[in-house]
Amino acid sequence: INGPNLNKLGIREPDKYGTLKLQEIENICKKKCEEYYFNCTFFQSNIEGEIVNIIHDAIDEEINAIIINAAAYTHTSIAILDALKMFKGIIIEIHITNIHSREEFRHHSFISKVAQGIIAGFGEESYLMAIDYLYKSINKKA
Numbered sequence: 001i002n003g004p005n006l007n008k009l010g011i012r013e014p015d016k017y018g019t020l021k022l023q024e025i026e027n028i029c030k031k032k033c034e035e036y037y038f039n040c041t042f043f044q045s046n047i048e049g050e051i052v053n054i055i056h057d058a059i060d061e062e063i064n065a066i067i068i069n070a071a072a073y074t075h076t077s078i079a080i081l082d083a084l085k086m087f088k089g090i091i092i093e094i095h096i097t098n099i100h101s102r103e104e105f106r107h108h109s110f111i112s113k114v115a116q117g118i119i120a121g122f123g124e125e126s127y128l129m130a131i132d133y134l135y136k137s138i139n140k141k142a
Contacts, residue, residue, distance in 0.1 A: 001054055002044035003071030009096075016097050018123050025124045032128055036135045048077055055083040064138075065090040067130040074099070074109045081110040090137065092130040095120035 002022065005012060010021035026042040033040035043054050051073065058066055066087060073080055074093070084091055091114055098121030099106040112118055117133065119126045 001051060001066060001068040001070070002042075003051060003069060003073045004046040006069065006071050007044050007046065018096070020124055025127060028124060029127050029131060032131045036131065038131070038134070048073055048079055051077075052079050052083045055080070055087060058089075059083075059087055063087075063089055065092070065134050067092045067094055067127065067134075068111060068115075069094045069096070069126075070111050074111050075105055077110060081113060084111065084114045087114075090134065091115045092133060093118045093120075094126040094130050096123055096126060097121060 006022050009017055009025070010019055022044060029042060030040050043051075045051050045054070051070065055066065066084070066089065068080075068084070068091065070077065070080055070093070074095070091111075093109065093111045093115035095118075099109070100120070109118070119129045119133075122129060
């Protein structure tokens with residue numbers, strides 16, 4: 001799940017976010033998921049309610065994990081936090097940049113309160129690291 005302005009990756013502050021577009025990150029993630037035989041649904045919205053709705057869908061469909069880069073909503077959205085509180089699977093919070101090395105307001109995350117872990121500051125690798133964690137986590141249980 002990807003939050004606001006991530007649809008503008010590639011042109012949005014490339015010095016911070018890199019030059020890859022979100023579609024390219026999606027393709028990389030789907031390829032990694034295929035290697036692990038995971039089903040992957042990639043979603044982006046600039047609208048908070050749509051993000052809440054996709055979390056509700058994940059609850060209803062009993063999805064096993066959510067990897068979420070809520071972007072600016074990380075720091076502001078109690079609605080997304082409340083939706084994630086209902087989710088029974090693994091939640092991994094990710095960020096392309098290191099939010100703790102940026103502006104003070106970015107240091108607070110509502111998502112962190114429900115996430116099993118946080119991966120930040122590794123660019124698109126943050127997504128792949130989260131997928132790798134899920135694979136290792138699932139195989140520990142097997």
